[in-house]
Amino acid sequence: MNIEQTYKDAGxxxxxxxxxxxxxxxxxYLQSAKVLEDPKRAELLAKELAIMIKAEDIQIDTVCAxxxxxxxxxxxxxxxxxxxxxxxxxKEGAMELRRGFEVTKGEKILICEDIITTGGSAMEASAVIExxxxxxxxxxxxxxxxxxxxxxxxxxxxxxxxxxxxxxxFALEDFEFAMYxxxxxxxxxxxxxxxxxxSRN
Numbered sequence: 484m485n486i487e488q489t490y491k492d493a494g495x496x497x498x499x500x501x502x503x504x505x506x507x508x509x510x511x512y513l514q515s516a517k518v519l520e521d522p523k524r525a526e527l528l529a530k531e532l533a534i535m536i537k538a539e540d541i542q543i544d545t546v547c548a549x550x551x552x553x554x555x556x557x558x559x560x561x562x563x564x565x566x567x568x569x570x571x572x573x574k575e576g577a578m579e580l581r582r583g584f585e586v587t588k589g590e591k592i593l594i595c596e597d598i599i600t601t602g603g604s605a606m607e608a609s610a611v612i613e614x615x616x617x618x619x620x621x622x623x624x625x626x627x628x629x630x631x632x633x634x635x636x637x638x639x640x641x642x643x644x645x646x647x648x649x650x651x652x653f654a655l656e657d658f659e660f661a662m663y664x665x666x667x668x669x670x671x672x673x674x675x676x677x678x679x680x681x682s683r684n
Contacts, residue, residue, distance in 0.1 A: 484531050486656035490626070493518040496658075500675040504600075508668040511660040512680045513626055515597035519555045528625050528655065529559035535634065535653050536564065536593070541621055544591045545569060549578065549608040556625050557595040566593075571608045578607045580615065588616035599624040599654065602631050602646040622646055627654035 490496040495517035501509050519525045536543070543566055548557025550572035561568035569584040586592065592612050594605045599622065609619045627633045631644040633654040646652050665671065 484527070484655075486528075486531075486626075487658070489524065489528070490518050490658075493521065493524060497680060500670045500677045502665075502677045502679045503662065505662075506665065507662040508665055508670060508677050509660045509662050510670060511658075513598055513628070513658055514680055515552065515556070515626065518625070519559075519597065525555060525559045526563070529556070529563040532560055532623060532625065532653060532655055533563035535655075536621065536623060539621075539634070539651060539653075541593075541651065542591050543593045543620060545586065545617075546593050546595050546623075547571060547586075547608055547612055548595045549604040552598070553596040553604070553608075556597040560593075560595050560623060564593075571611050578604075578611045580611055586612060586615050586617040590617040591620045592617045593621045593623055594619055595622075596624040598626045598628060599646070599652070600628040600630055601643045602652075606645045619650060621651045621653065623653040625655055627652075627657050629657045629659035633657065 495514050497512040497514055501512040503509055545567040546557050546561035548554050548570045550570045554570050558568045571578045571580050594608050596605050605622050612619055629638050630641045631646045631652055632640040633652050636657055638657045
């Protein structure tokens with residue numbers, strides 16, 4: 484399965500001049516909601532990811548996703564693995580496990596995102612789960628922005644990666660984009676106007 488082509492076909496790999504959530508600029512952007520809007524495509528991507536995870540023979544009881552972005556990816560991965568699906572969400576700025584979801588002491592949890600950049604949200608979810616006594620045994624995402632090293636990739640982790648080295652991280656593909664500080668952006672210098680993806684809608 485050609486993951487990059489799948490994103491392109493879905494209109495989920497955008498090219499232009501974008502302002503990233505970090506404030507930096509880039510000529511490419513991943514809009515993961517677009518690749519997940521087709522249930523059949525979401526199912527196929529999750530099954531590919533599940534194959535990678537099953538090959539490592541890790542015991543997993545539950546898949547937990549950080550809301551909002553990770554919920555669909557987490558649910559589809561849980562379905563592909565035949566596991567329970569839960570999610571954490573922000574309340575007054577902090578991640579919490581709500582809506583009657585519970586985890587038990589020693590329960591084996593996989594944290595799943597749609598995209599992992601530095602892994603900040605995944606680590607927030609992990610902290611919530613571990614505080615409740617469960618154990619985070621793996622991280623997963625459909626796409627890896629190349630800051631963290633996924634299993635099977637030769638892309639070296641960068642200093643910004645927040646995921647722990649001792650816990651495996653699975654993703655379907657590395658998407659490494661050029662990024663520029665706004666004052667150094669060659670696209671800006673050429674007269675192009677940066678947009679925040681989604682701001683056109």
